[in-house]
Amino acid sequence: MASSRHGPAFLYVLRMSGAEDLLKVGLTADPVARWSGFHRRWFEAFDLERTLLVETETRGDAQRLETALHRTLKAYGCPVPLTMRAFAGGATEWYRGASAAAREFVVRCEADGFTVHMDARPHVAGRLGAQRHVVASVLDQAVRNDRDGVLTPEEIEAVRDLADAHRAFGFDLSDMLPADALAILRLHG
Incomplete structure (x- = not known):
């Protein structure tokens, strides 16, 4: 932009x-x-x-x-x-x-x-849909940070807010990460 x-x-x-x-x-x-x-x-x-x-x-x-x-x-x-x-x-x-x-x-x-x-x-839904690749990257990085032991509670909260924003507009995150990764970030359900 x-x-x-x-x-x-x-x-x-x-x-x-x-x-x-x-x-x-x-x-x-x-x-x-x-x-x-x-x-x-x-x-x-x-x-x-x-x-x-x-x-x-x-x-x-x-x-x-x-x-x-x-x-x-x-x-x-x-x-x-x-x-x-x-x-x-x-x-x-x-x-x-x-x-x-x-x-x-x-x-x-x-x-x-x-x-x-x-x-x-x-x-807004159109903008969020266009940013799915960014969300996937953020989620992937958060999982790697968690596995490295450097993901803070504040970062988990920010990732959950990002995920919830996308969910609020009907976007499914289950195709972005495997179920175990979504569980690590407490994004299941």
Whole structure:
């Protein structure tokens, strides 16, 4: 994919899971990589069926849209939820009760000719499917590290989160590693 400074980008309206209407607005070249920075279980923490994506041809286009949306939603600003990783940034880009206004903005983007995803799950599933070779490599390396006695509990947790993210989108991992390797990583079932 193009670097983060040039090439295609996305404006995203990331909806938190749960009853409260909480949104994170931002831009990125890679939504999956960005969202996983906010929460280790991003695929559960966010309601991806109600998350909106606007594809742009350039990062500059995404920045212009992001700035306009932030201005539109200014009155809805709220603090970062405590469950989010503080180091991920974007502390001023959270909004409460703004879903309808954000959705109207995105609909206008579509009318202006941008490609819009009103449900981010299919896009994310496609990205994850394209990264299966990376997952297979990570799983294989984790098994080798375990056999060498250097796999830490934190690494096991990260590998399980990665595997669970793929499972959440319907990807079967059993064809990537033998059953004993999946058991070593506690990824069976």
